């Protein structure tokens with residue numbers, strides 16, 4: 001059997017490995033960029049040796065033990081806890097919102113219970129089930145915290161009013177009434193010692209997997225294969241015939257600092273609308289076990305995605321969801337193809353979700369294949 005996979009990010013790589021480990025088959029992966037690992041791609045800087053997150057910060061975290069065990073088969077992880085600082089009009093605070101943030105922001109000395117009661121009193125009770133990002137914020141944390149930490153950043157990040165965004169975007173971030181300033185609430189967290197590209201290389205290191213980089217998928221080449229697994233953007237698969245799905249792209253400005261400690265932390269968010277960038281990052285802090293006198297820093301800017309830009313964040317506005325459903329209908333008319341991953345299902349996914357879904361999908365797909373049933377069309381139906 002011969003399978004064709006489009007895309008050598010985590011989706012394509014994990015699926016390829018699952019197929020060759022479980023079936024007697026050969027897999028060809030076509031990757032249009034000149035490297036593997038998609039937007040997780042990391043590369044050591046030529047001049048400083050610092051591991052750079054080429055497409056923005058990636059901190060591996062998950063609560064799925066099977067996913068944590070899976071990635072640890074292919075890489076050694078260093079201990080890392082993401083602790084973000086946020087610059088607001090009132091000063092610099094710790095993010096996610098936690099007891100220190102609340103006490104410092106309001107100049108109080110609240111205990112956990114007192115803070116909980118206080119923040120609840122700030123919330124807008126007149127809002128029932130929040131229908132968007134802004135309502136979610138106003139209902140649970142109130143106007144002052146929302147304006148300081150979320151309104152400006154979100155407007156810059158997404159290029160629209162937060163009322164147009166789903167509440168689920170804000171639900172990614174916890175609010176804590178203790179001094180835990182870990183950005184994530186997941187059980188496992190770390191950064192691979194040799195970066196993410198090395199993990200994907202290890203996953204793909206199998207004699208029955210062939211990868212062609214700088215090779216664009218052209219519709220029709222799948223005719224020679226038993227099945228096509230597509231992890232690129234779903235609208236591109238159909239030549240954008242129903243229009244483009246909205247994405248934000250990110251550009252990076254390398255700062256003119258080369259030595260010492262620029263900002264004392266890997267990530268600093270800039271929450272004010274008047275500051276053009278969303279965050280700044282100093283990549284050497286992602287590997288605190290490495291010691292570097294040199295440094296490399298970037299500012300990140302979020303922009304609307306043009307036809308030549310890389311898609312990063314799916315916007316999923318109401319009009320995008322309508323267009324998406326029409327693409328799903330087109331997909332349902334296809335035979336011999338399945339769609340998986342962040343771009344093919346047009347969803348805001350973290351690395352661990354992508355890996356978990358690729359593993360789960362591979363089991364469902366192989367079961368259907370073994371039983372000569374219809375192949376599952378999507379990793380998760382969008």
Ligand code: UDP
Pocket residue numbers: 086095149150151153154157169170172173269270271
């Ligand atoms: N967000 C914000 N202010 C911040 C950090 C996050 O308003 O300082 C909002 C913003 O809308 C963002 C969302 O919360 O898109 C989710 O943040 P997360 O850190 O999960 O985004 P990512 O790391 O995926 O860019």
